Amino acid sequence: MNAVGGMPPSAAEIDVESRTPMRFGAVGNLTRGALGGNGSLLAGLIILGTLIALGLLAPVIAPDDPVKQDINNILVSPGNASHLLGSDQLGRDTLSRLLYAIRNDILIALGAIILPFLIGTLVGVLAGYRGGWVDSLLVGIVDVIIAFPILVLLIALVFVLGPGVRTIIIAVAAIDWVVYARLARTSARREAAMEYVIAAQVGGVPTRRVIVRHIIPNLISQSVVYAMSDAVLVILFITTLGFLGLGIPPPAPDLGTMIAEGQAYLNSQWWLAVIPGAAIVVTALGLSLIADGLAQKLDAR
């Protein structure tokens, strides 16, 4: 009996000749084999893991206090024994500021996407599954918020709310949830029309349980993938706010603020602006690679 032990690769995978139209893509995935998303995913996890570790360990490994000014040692070049990556115009240690800035930015970014992820997904699933006026209302709100250029609305919100970490998180959440809601709504509508959901309803599974046990598990991975690429955007937004002087209030270090402060010295002390910029690129790359790898794994299924 074939039921005993592992099944062969499911018929659907190799069965390139079924009643449904021949899906060349499925074959393509198969031929590429396991090469798929694992490479990106691994690289991304290593990059992000290293950065998070560096950030979390900043209090331990940072050679200096990131806000301590040393007027006698301003604009020191990298390679110096006491300032490995040099110091800035106020004599603060660049390496220490960099580590703390990575810590601050990654933590705020992750903090800022958890709220919209949870709220948006939940609202989207409920509206998509229930339909009716709740759904229409959600679509209306989404359409309105999407109509704004995100960064402009974000800056406006941060401006009126007054700068600060809490403000940033609230402002991002207030805008970003609609994207998760829209994603979850579309998926929930698709899943709700699937026969397995209808079968559960016919079998007497209560609505709440259908949503929690049947619909959410089937759409959540897609939202997680989106959250990873969303984190890239949020990092960019946060550092942009910092660059514009609307971010984390000084003197706490932030990569965007560091670039803004360093830009005046670009022709002499280039590293002051180049290094934090490179740190943003690497962080974002780590997140993008994770998103990419997850998306490919998801596709392969």
Next chain:
Amino acid sequence: MPDNLLEAKDLRVAFGGGRDIFLRRKPTFEAVRGIDFHVARGEAFALVGESGAGKSTAARCVVGVQRPTAGTVTFDGKPLDPRKDHAQRRAIQMVFQDPQGSLNPRMTVGTMLVELLRLNGLVDSRPAARARAVELLEMVGLPESALDRRPRSFSGGQRQRIGIARALAVEPSFLVADEPVSALDVSIQASILLLLKRLQEELGLTLLFISHDLAVVRQLCDRVAVMSEGEIIEEGAVTDVLHHPRHEFTKQLLAAATDLPELKMRTPAAPDVVSQGKEPAR
């Protein structure tokens, strides 16, 4: 006790409608245009028609996942409303066309069956639920080991067996089967048809069978109604309709059927040629 377990009168279902943002009426499409039919207790009744005839929509009304726009449907003498009436919901179950999409890809067969058994209060403990799930799988010819596997790892025919086991889990008296074999390979179709026939007889099920294939209907059903463009155009005993069609469309449908010439060579029933609808080892 009424003779007719299910009775539909002037059943109508329209899609679309409502108004757009300028309050203009959206166009409606009437998929079912006032049909009457009844299914007697223990009978196997078929709705036959081509795609878009409205037969699946009618079936969905019976299981309560589609609200009729108009008309009355009674089940066992009471107005049909499986959404509200718990007993009715349990009494009416459905087998779907697509054995792939009708199973939750992330749930093992065991989890799915245990969920239904427990939610409907049919068992009082988890071990009892598992034991009952094994019984159900046996009933449809699947081994106990199927419990811990996900739908992906089964073939199309096996998935359809799981779908049937799920429908039977809540011990229904009325089974709606919506094109249960049309997505399956030819050699698998027969085993599912035989399984349905056996279960119908053993469990005394009443069957509402939806199909586009008159030959398939002939195997399972006593009576048939032919649907076209949302209406029932002809109704009667299966053999009557097949051999003495009255409506022009039925005649066309029969003429268009691609049937086989009669197989002249029938094998003597070899002892190992399985004909009981069980799907033994490959």
Next chain:
Amino acid sequence: MPAEQIEGKMTDVKTKAEDAAPTGADPLLSVSDLRIELAAGGDRIDLVSSAALSARRGEVVAVVGESGSGKSLTLRAIAGLLPVGIEVAGGRIDVDGIDVVGADAKTMRALRGGVVGMIFQEPMTALNPTMRIGAQIAEAARAHGKLSGGEAKARAIELLGQMGFTEPERRYRLYPHELSGGMRQRVVIAIALAGGPSLLLCDEPTTALDATVTMKVLDLIVGLASELDLGIVLVTHDLGVAARICDRIVVMYAGRVVEEGSPEELLQYPRHPYTLALLQAVPTRESTIEQLQAIRGTPPTAGEIPAGCPFRPRCAFAEPECAAPVELAEVTPGRVTACRRQAVLAALEERSLA
């Protein structure tokens, strides 16, 4: 439908085929020992391990089999249209004197559309949604034969007319989504014919269509075959469709041809246990459920096909000797089977005739 009618239809077609026989002494299509493989990572999985097929002008040949039997891949290999990652690993395909397996890209382009026309299963997806149907036909006409834009358009309109479109000049400008499934399939047929091919390959051309539409499309295809003296290879899983329109049936199972013969003989007196089992498993309007017999087990998955006769594990007639490789062999003129135990089936046939 009463069996007499079907037989009548079949003899009709057969006479036509015989008329055409002299012109088609050399087969238009000949496929032998065809092997098709899927390259997955480092592995190679056999999808088709031995396919043999031939067709003459004016002849309709059906290739019948279940999903995974390799029938569609065989058909696609003939037109050099295998999906990426799947390739011909051995054997010969000759179409009208052209060696398809060894052909270069230019020869293949001339072959596709010019010598071999192809009709697909899903008329919904087989047409370009952003292109007018007429332009899609004209484009196919222009790819072969030197036509001006105007001539190609005229040819497309003419073809639309032949396909039964009323007002073809006006229909020329429609987009695929404005047509019904049956009408779209007619457009696909027109495209397949536009380059003036001599061989028409049909991949489940009616599976996505309703029964009444199916008949019209099949009649159209068969009508064209005799009118234009085309050879037709029709892949289908529906034995009824095969019985209704073809001159010869080739049965495939697990990537091999297991039996071949005329519809009358093959469908009434099969010489391969798989064909027999399939026929016993297909419900007809004359049969009752008591006569229905399921085939045990499931078709094997690619890469897991048993050695020897692939049907052996499901076969009611299997003997230990069936584990040895088995070749296609001619049993009577025009009848070929790949079964060691065909003598038993022959005896059964004797008995039923007696």
Next chain:
Amino acid sequence: MVYARFLVRRLLQAIPVVFGVTIVVFLLIHLVPGDPARTALGTHATPQAVAQLHHLWGLDKSLPEQYWLFLKRLLGGDLGTSLRFQQPAGHLVLERMPVTLWLLCYATVLTCLIAVPAALLAASRQGALRDRIVRLLSVTALGIPGFWLGLMLIEYIAVETGIFPSSGYGSGFLGHLESLFLPSLTIAAGIVPLVVRSLRAETLKVADADFVTTARAKGLTERRIRLRHVLRNALAPSITVLAVNVSFLVGGTLVIEQVFSLGGVGSLMLQGIDARDFPIVQAVTLILALVVVGVNIFGDLVQALIDPRVEVR
């Protein structure tokens, strides 16, 4: 003409969205913790000045009443008066609009010029080296902050090579073309990866479509198949992606104008923020949102022209 009617219908459909946009913009000022008038005028303002501004902004009325007044003013073309410039905010925004629109259009053109060839190159052979390189480049580019890229381009291209100016708008068409090249490139760099990703995926999807097999079965050349059958069908969804991402483009201009010292709408907003000039911030937010709505309608129109399945009736 059907397309004109389609346009009118899309414009009408945008009315509720625009209505919602005005509500959000109106509410902005009410999100200010404490008294917005006092916040705007600073701690040294006299109580009379605060009271005057209260009255001017209508803060002494009920919320619905205030909104009604706000809407009435908007319909009359009045977007408030800038505190800093003492001029109508709407006027100030429109004055700065040309630079911003130039940047937007220029960046869009550059995006297409970079993204379309890159995506087609990547999709020409899935998994090949060129595909991997394009994908890696676009994944990396996605994470480059625009303001930083701008600074780098100014320092290492404009200042060091002197090929392009490091700031300013230039004069005349060619002058704009030259002066705005680097800023537009910077803005484009932000969304090129998104468009490449979408177009590559769509191209691969379409290349697998049945109708492409039909085209191949006709015996067409690969070149014709790619251009006539694959590209056109892959383009329509990518245009939607581009239109949706105009939202990012517009956000990008805001920062990039600042970096390249261009006097556009974005830098006006940042000036407004520095001066706690609420009317300016509101006016810019509103107008930029309207630009996005307009571009999306335009995107729909283009899509309807490319894809006949989009219902234009």
